[in-house]
Amino acid sequence: xxxxxxxxxxxxxxxxDMAKISLEQDGYEVETFLNPAPALSRLQETKxxxxxTDYKMKGIDGMEVLKTVKTLYPDTxxxxxxxxxxxxxxxxxLRGDVHDFFPKPVRIKELKASIRRALGIQ
Amino acid sequence: MxxxxxxxxxxxxxxxxSRKRHAxxxxxxxxxxxxxxxxxxxxxxxxxxxxEKLGGDYLFDIVYVENAYAQLSDELTHSMQRFxxxxxxxxxxxxxxxxxxxTQIREMIYxxxxxxxxxxxxxxxxxxxxxxxxxxxxxxxxxxxNSLSLRVPEAFVITTRAFDTFISSQNLTLLxxxxxxxxxxxxxxLDEVRDxxxxxxxxxxxxxxxxxxxxxxxxxxGEHCFLAVRSSAEDEDGESSFAGQFETVLNVPLELRxxxxxxxxxxxxxxxxxxxxxxxxLGYRIGKLKMAVGCMVMVDALASxxxxxxxxxxxxxTLLINATWGLGxxxxxxxxxxxxxxxKKGVLPELVEVKKGKKERMIVTLAEGGTDTxxxxxxxxxxxxxxxxxxxxxxxxxxxxxGHFERPQDIEWAIDRDERIYVxxxxxxxxxxxxxxxxxxxxSLKDIGPxxxxxxxxAVQKGVGVGxxxxxxxxxxxxxxxxxxxxxxxxxxxxxxxxxxxxxxxVTDVGTPTSHMASLCREFRIPTIVNTGxxxxxxxxxxxxxxxxxxxxxTVVYEGAVRGLENxxxxxxxxxxxxxxxRKKRYILRYIVPLNLIDPSIDQFxxxxxxxxxxxxxxxxxxxxxxxxxxxxxxxxxxxxxxxxKLELPVPAGIIVIDIGGGLNSTAGSEHASFEQIAxxxxxxxxxxxxxPGVWHADAVSMKVNDFLSSMxxxxxxxxxxxxxxxxxxxxxxxxxxxxNLKFGYHFTVIDCYCSETARNNHLYFRFMGGAxxxxxxxRRVQLIAEILKGYGLTIETxxxxxxxxxxxxxxxxxxxxxxxxxxxxxxxxQLDAVxxxxxxxxxxxxxxxxxxxxx
Numbered sequence: 001x002x003x004x005x006x007x008x009x010x011x012x013x014x015x016x017d018m019a020k021i022s023l024e025q026d027g028y029e030v031e032t033f034l035n036p037a038p039a040l041s042r043l044q045e046t047k048x049x050x051x052x053t054d055y056k057m058k059g060i061d062g063m064e065v066l067k068t069v070k071t072l073y074p075d076t077x078x079x080x081x082x083x084x085x086x087x088x089x090x091x092x093x094l095r096g097d098v099h100d101f102f103p104k105p106v107r108i109k110e111l112k113a114s115i116r117r118a119l120g121i122q
Numbered sequence: 123m124x125x126x127x128x129x130x131x132x133x134x135x136x137x138x139x140s141r142k143r144h145a146x147x148x149x150x151x152x153x154x155x156x157x158x159x160x161x162x163x164x165x166x167x168x169x170x171x172x173x174e175k176l177g178g179d180y181l182f183d184i185v186y187v188e189n190a191y192a193q194l195s196d197e198l199t200h201s202m203q204r205f206x207x208x209x210x211x212x213x214x215x216x217x218x219x220x221x222x223x224x225t226q227i228r229e230m231i232y233x234x235x236x237x238x239x240x241x242x243x244x245x246x247x248x249x250x251x252x253x254x255x256x257x258x259x260x261x262x263x264x265x266x267x268n269s270l271s272l273r274v275p276e277a278f279v280i281t282t283r284a285f286d287t288f289i290s291s292q293n294l295t296l297l298x299x300x301x302x303x304x305x306x307x308x309x310x311x312l313d314e315v316r317d318x319x320x321x322x323x324x325x326x327x328x329x330x331x332x333x334x335x336x337x338x339x340x341x342x343x344g345e346h347c348f349l350a351v352r353s354s355a356e357d358e359d360g361e362s363s364f365a366g367q368f369e370t371v372l373n374v375p376l377e378l379r380x381x382x383x384x385x386x387x388x389x390x391x392x393x394x395x396x397x398x399x400x401x402x403x404l405g406y407r408i409g410k411l412k413m414a415v416g417c418m419v420m421v422d423a424l425a426s427x428x429x430x431x432x433x434x435x436x437x438x439x440t441l442l443i444n445a446t447w448g449l450g451x452x453x454x455x456x457x458x459x460x461x462x463x464x465x466k467k468g469v470l471p472e473l474v475e476v477k478k479g480k481k482e483r484m485i486v487t488l489a490e491g492g493t494d495t496x497x498x499x500x501x502x503x504x505x506x507x508x509x510x511x512x513x514x515x516x517x518x519x520x521x522x523x524x525g526h527f528e529r530p531q532d533i534e535w536a537i538d539r540d541e542r543i544y545v546x547x548x549x550x551x552x553x554x555x556x557x558x559x560x561x562x563x564x565x566s567l568k569d570i571g572p573x574x575x576x577x578x579x580x581a582v583q584k585g586v587g588v589g590x591x592x593x594x595x596x597x598x599x600x601x602x603x604x605x606x607x608x609x610x611x612x613x614x615x616x617x618x619x620x621x622x623x624x625x626x627x628x629v630t631d632v633g634t635p636t637s638h639m640a641s642l643c644r645e646f647r648i649p650t651i652v653n654t655g656x657x658x659x660x661x662x663x664x665x666x667x668x669x670x671x672x673x674x675x676x677t678v679v680y681e682g683a684v685r686g687l688e689n690x691x692x693x694x695x696x697x698x699x700x701x702x703x704x705r706k707k708r709y710i711l712r713y714i715v716p717l718n719l720i721d722p723s724i725d726q727f728x729x730x731x732x733x734x735x736x737x738x739x740x741x742x743x744x745x746x747x748x749x750x751x752x753x754x755x756x757x758x759x760x761x762x763x764x765x766x767x768k769l770e771l772p773v774p775a776g777i778i779v780i781d782i783g784g785g786l787n788s789t790a791g792s793e794h795a796s797f798e799q800i801a802x803x804x805x806x807x808x809x810x811x812x813x814x815p816g817v818w819h820a821d822a823v824s825m826k827v828n829d830f831l832s833s834m835x836x837x838x839x840x841x842x843x844x845x846x847x848x849x850x851x852x853x854x855x856x857x858x859x860x861x862x863n864l865k866f867g868y869h870f871t872v873i874d875c876y877c878s879e880t881a882r883n884n885h886l887y888f889r890f891m892g893g894a895x896x897x898x899x900x901x902r903r904v905q906l907i908a909e910i911l912k913g914y915g916l917t918i919e920t921x922x923x924x925x926x927x928x929x930x931x932x933x934x935x936x937x938x939x940x941x942x943x944x945x946x947x948x949x950x951x952x953q954l955d956a957v958x959x960x961x962x963x964x965x966x967x968x969x970x971x972x973x974x975x976x977x978x
């Protein structure tokens with residue numbers, strides 16, 4: 001069986017690098033992007049099961065990523081992470097059908113659990 | 123003139139009129155003290171949070187690091203302001219120390235690594251993370267000089283940036299890059315590269331930098347010093363030692379031409395056949411490694427040599443020292459046999475074996491530069507190069523470096539004619555470790571028996587540790603703890619830091635997750651459980667165990683080595699460590715978390731010694747406590763300004779309480795209070811101990827010759843008159859604090875204690891001095907008190923008949939228990955020195971006391 005594919009978009013390299021190494025350890029196939037534009041082009045080519053994206057990025061923000069993903073693949077789950085967490089952003093994200101929303105720093109264990117829930121695996 | 127002298131004396135004793143008049147009230151001082159604690163606490167909370175978030179379990183970004191640091195520096199600034207008020211600006215140096223650390227951290231967060239664009243960097247401006255700029259060898263040496271403050275000769279480094287400039291200026295770049303084109307390195311090409319380098323012109327930019335570095339060095343060390351010019355390749359002295367692979371040019375005069383020649387020689391050695399083969403074996407792509415070159419002032423060496431901080435193939439608790447006359451090159455190149463010293467590591471290193479070498483030849487420096495090998499003069503050959511103190515100091519240097527770099531070190535040193543020891547190199551010693559961490563045949567997961575201990579205590583650092591239990595009874599035994607052991611101790615102590623890198627796990631009976639030790643455990647990632655209550659009873663010395671601390675703070679100790687668990691836990695952290703950006707960000711913790719200022723009783727407890735923000739906080743806390751101890755001793759003077767209340771106790775302890783807020787529950791204006799009315803937590807605990815049935819002996823013990831003194835031992839009934847308190851026992855007390863000055867006969871005791879629900883705020887300072895009997899009996903009592911207090915985990919310092927004991931970071935209940943025992947001890951020992959007729963008495967009375975037998 002094919003491995004689950006996860007995309008991580010964050011404009012800070014450390015977030016993608018740490019997420020990649022942690023998630024690959026659990027057997028996921030992970031691709032990371034520092035910039036949302038090439039990430040969205042990549043999504044045009046290939047479906048990912050889960051997209052983990054930063055909320056606030058230069059150019060295209062997390063909400064736009066969410067919209068594009070949901071238009072292309074309604075069943076792909078989007079998990080949003082942000083360093084600038086407040087209630088408004090959380091509500092906005094949840095209305096946009098985000099699967100989960102985490103303030104940064106996010107505990108890797110919790111992110112993994114959220115991904116498992118998104119994929120319906122225990 | 124007389125007045126001046128008396129005035130100065132009074133000032134020195136804190137008695138000057140002007141000081142008295144302007145001195146803030148004790149209540150105000152106490153408020154300031156609490157303010158300091160408050161800011162310190164918030165700072166420690168941020169430090170703990172940063173340690174957790176940057177520990178590898180969280181995804182974090184620079185915004186977090188920036189915000190957390192901004193908060194931390196705010197708290198520290200507040201703390202320092204309040205500390206200044208409390209101490210009346212007595213520690214101005216602390217500010218410049220803080221500024222230096224703060225600048226380093228900010229550079230790491232916001233700026234490019236210092237020195238990256240420079241041709242030459244002085245060692246004092248170098249940090250350990252500059253390995254790609256100054257090479258591994260000199261990055262380590264910078265750490266030794268700047269962070270550990272060990273003596274390292276003045277030095278500057280010609281950086282990798284200079285190397286790039288040099289190579290490219292000779293149009294060598296292409297040639298060097300072509301060295302490894304996949305078909306193997308051709309020897310004639312190597313020869314050509316070396317030849318070109320040796321004859322190359324130094325680019326102007328580099329020449330100017332070298333000239334100015336030499337001038338700078340001349341102002342520091344004088345015209346007549348010489349340099350050792352040594353390689354410091356990027357990865358040298360890291361995971362690969364490169365030992366002996368590159369050229370070293372010794373005794374180079376401080377002249378531009380000579381230095382340039384030496385530089386070219388050292389750089390050329392990167393392309394020697396031998397070094398290229400070595401690089402290939404290690405998997406380097408030839409031509410990729412960059413070389414920095416260190417220029418270090420030569421030590422006028424009487425003797426030099428090497429320390430192996432852990433002796434290879436032997437007990438890990440011994441270290442080896444090799445020494446020879448003159449320059450150490452003779453030893454590292456195997457030209458002489460040298461002296462050999464084997465030392466058992468410990469608080470006091472112990473020489474266990476000496477083999478004197480013949481040392482027939484020695485290498486000496488020549489006045490015009492360069493070196494020569496000569497026959498060792500007869501007066502020296504065969505004689506030991508080192509005195510006992512030198513061996514001690516070298517051993518300590520070995521232990522410090524091993525502790526700091528968290529692995530055994532191969533250290534080169536030199537001792538000059540004034541017997542000053544210099545470290546000239548410290549690199550990892552590549553040896554197989556024997557340890558206590560492989561205790562038994564691994565138990566598989568399904569065969570695990572019921573746990574020895576489950577869900578007891580507080581998790582400090584998660585992880586799994588497998589090893590044999592070492593039950594630590596006294597802090598003095600720390601040197602005996604074998605590598606890989608699971609340390610089990612009644613109390614926690616930051617002094618464990620010395621052996622922390624080698625421990626499998628730590629478990630304590632008493633302790634808090636916010637103690638200094640706890641921070642250190644997180645830093646070293648030692649699985650740690652504190653406050654288990656009875657680990658020292660449940661676990662037995664030598665028993666093989668697996669300590670597991672889970673993500674949710676679940677703690678379990680299994681019997682045997684349960685291997686499956688260990689591997690699962692370690693995998694994640696090992697992999698995360700591979701993320702370069704993570705390691706880089708995490709690095710700032712080095713300037714924040716580690717604690718170097720540990721023992722306030724030693725001379726080195728100075729602001730200049732603060733290397734991290736944690737050190738700064740530690741210094742502030744300790745000195746704030748001492749400020750209270752110092753000010754509260756004028757309790758008698760305070761009585762005039764305060765309501766003083768006499769304690770009515772079942773024993774004639776004669777204690778007067780000055781309540782500075784919440785210390786007593788007595789009605790206003792009342793001149794008496796009962797034990798039940800003591801509201802101050804620490805004071806109540808001490809008094810509870812003093813009035814414990816049987817500990818206070820009413821009758822003076824017969825003192826034989828010194829009978830006339832016996833009357834002094836009895837506490838006189840107090841005539842309760844306001845102006846007549848001199849010599850009485852005074853307690854300054856608030857709800858959570860007491861400073862108790864006791865004078866029982868000729869014994870003076872001070873207890874200064876803050877005891878609250880916040881463990882981190884709590885401290886206990888104890889001082890005891892004096893006695894009415896002869897010095898032998900008195901020192902027996904000192905021994906007895908010290909023994910008992912050590913058992914309660916206090917750090918003890920004794921000097922003649924003076925004892926100073928300290929403990930901090932302790933939970934309220936544990937602190938109260940100690941205070942109560944202390945109260946009993948003070949009551950019990952009032953007359954004890956009179957009956958301590960022989961040394962066996964110490965042991966006997968300690969035993970009795972601990973059993974609750976208070977007979978004299």
